[in-house]
Amino acid sequence: MILVRSPLRICLAGGGTDLLSYSRVYGGFCVTATIDKYVYVAINKTFEPKITLKYSQLEEVKNFEEIKHPIIRECLKLLDLNPQIEISTMADIPSCSGLGSSSAFTVALLKALHTYDKKVLTPRGISELASFIEINKLKENTGKQDIYASAYGGINCLAFNHDKSVDVISLRLSDKTLYDLEDNLLMFFTGYTRKANIILKENDDNVKNNEEQIINSFNYIKQIGYESKDALEKGDTKLFGVLMNSHWNAKKAISNKISNDNIDKWYDVAMQNGALGGKICGAGGGGFFVFYAEDRNTLRETMKNEGLEEVRFRFDFEGTKIIHNE
Numbered sequence: 001m002i003l004v005r006s007p008l009r010i011c012l013a014g015g016g017t018d019l020l021s022y023s024r025v026y027g028g029f030c031v032t033a034t035i036d037k038y039v040y041v042a043i044n045k046t047f048e049p050k051i052t053l054k055y056s057q058l059e060e061v062k063n064f065e066e067i068k069h070p071i072i073r074e075c076l077k078l079l080d081l082n083p084q085i086e087i088s089t090m091a092d093i094p095s096c097s098g099l100g101s102s103s104a105f106t107v108a109l110l111k112a113l114h115t116y117d118k119k120v121l122t123p124r125g126i127s128e129l130a131s132f133i134e135i136n137k138l139k140e141n142t143g144k145q146d147i148y149a150s151a152y153g154g155i156n157c158l159a160f161n162h163d164k165s166v167d168v169i170s171l172r173l174s175d176k177t178l179y180d181l182e183d184n185l186l187m188f189f190t191g192y193t194r195k196a197n198i199i200l201k202e203n204d205d206n207v208k209n210n211e212e213q214i215i216n217s218f219n220y221i222k223q224i225g226y227e228s229k230d231a232l233e234k235g236d237t238k239l240f241g242v243l244m245n246s247h248w249n250a251k252k253a254i255s256n257k258i259s260n261d262n263i264d265k266w267y268d269v270a271m272q273n274g275a276l277g278g279k280i281c282g283a284g285g286g287g288f289f290v291f292y293a294e295d296r297n298t299l300r301e302t303m304k305n306e307g308l309e310e311v312r313f314r315f316d317f318e319g320t321k322i323i324h325n326e
Helices: 020-026 070-079 101-116 123-137 145-152 175-184 197-208 212-233 237-252 261-271 296-305
Strands: 002-013 028-045 051-054 058-061 085-091 155-160 166-170 185-189 275-280 288-293 321-325
Touching: 002 101, 002 145, 002 212, 002 237, 020 028, 020 197, 020 212, 028 101, 028 145, 028 212, 070 101, 070 123, 085 101, 101 123, 101 145, 101 321, 123 145, 145 155, 145 166, 175 185, 175 237, 175 288, 185 296, 197 212, 212 237, 237 275, 237 288, 261 275, 261 288, 261 296, 288 296
Parallel strands: 051 085
Antiparallel strands: 002 028, 002 321, 028 085, 028 155, 051 058, 155 166, 185 288, 275 288
16 A cells, blocks of 8 residues: 655745736745645555545546546546556545645545555656646646645745746745744634635636735735745744735735634634734635634634634645655
8 A cells, every 4th residue: 555645834924926817927936834734645555446536535437538527537547557546535635725735635546546556756857747647638727836835845936937937945944933933823724614716717707807905915925925934044933924915905805715604703812812914715705714823822712712723734845745655
């Protein structure tokens, strides 16, 4: 059995500027971090001529074209492996919660399938292959942040270039700053998940239609990404927290689907009770809050009283990796 895990990610700054319609014209930039919450993919060779898939559903089919799960179908078609295979997946966090689980799954699956086929892929190679699957084959309205973050792991700056290439630069953090972030970045589950596709398609259409307000908001978010990088490398975590608040306000201006009455209420309560700044992870609309706390004990107690469950985490610095192969 082969078992692979891929870390989920939180975007610290610049989120959304990896959207391809934006980045290939204006260039994108974000600061992203992977955490110790994972998507797992297991592969077994079977003795029967069929493909067995175990995820939120169970599939048993004879050939790749019959597979309903789009990512699995396209990955298996691309590699054209012997259709005597069983694939199972599970995750530490619910899907559709803004932590990049779909891309983490794609990366983990490709890593597992290549290992099964006795082939080696570098983080960059697997990132580009996963991007090809999601953007070119499945026509997703997305960017490459989640893919690269999960494949590489760690806390990185990602520059999304006009030619669709991606530069991965490790964020230069002191140990003091790293421990500060792990202690004071707090994550809370809103209690509901959402599909990002609707928000991402709206953003994509607005950029393609040269909607000035939306493009200006993305430009501002990108600038916050650069400023956040500088603040963190200088160890100014309080400024980083303030910038998170600016990021959130700019993000909400992009679409009325990013927030709602409950999210606005919870955010305001958090800001009045220990948070310097925060945001909803991913495209928005639900999933997880991440806050930088000036008073983490008060923030924890307040959000608990609001009915939001905290999920504690540490950063992951390994990226997608094989954890069992025999």
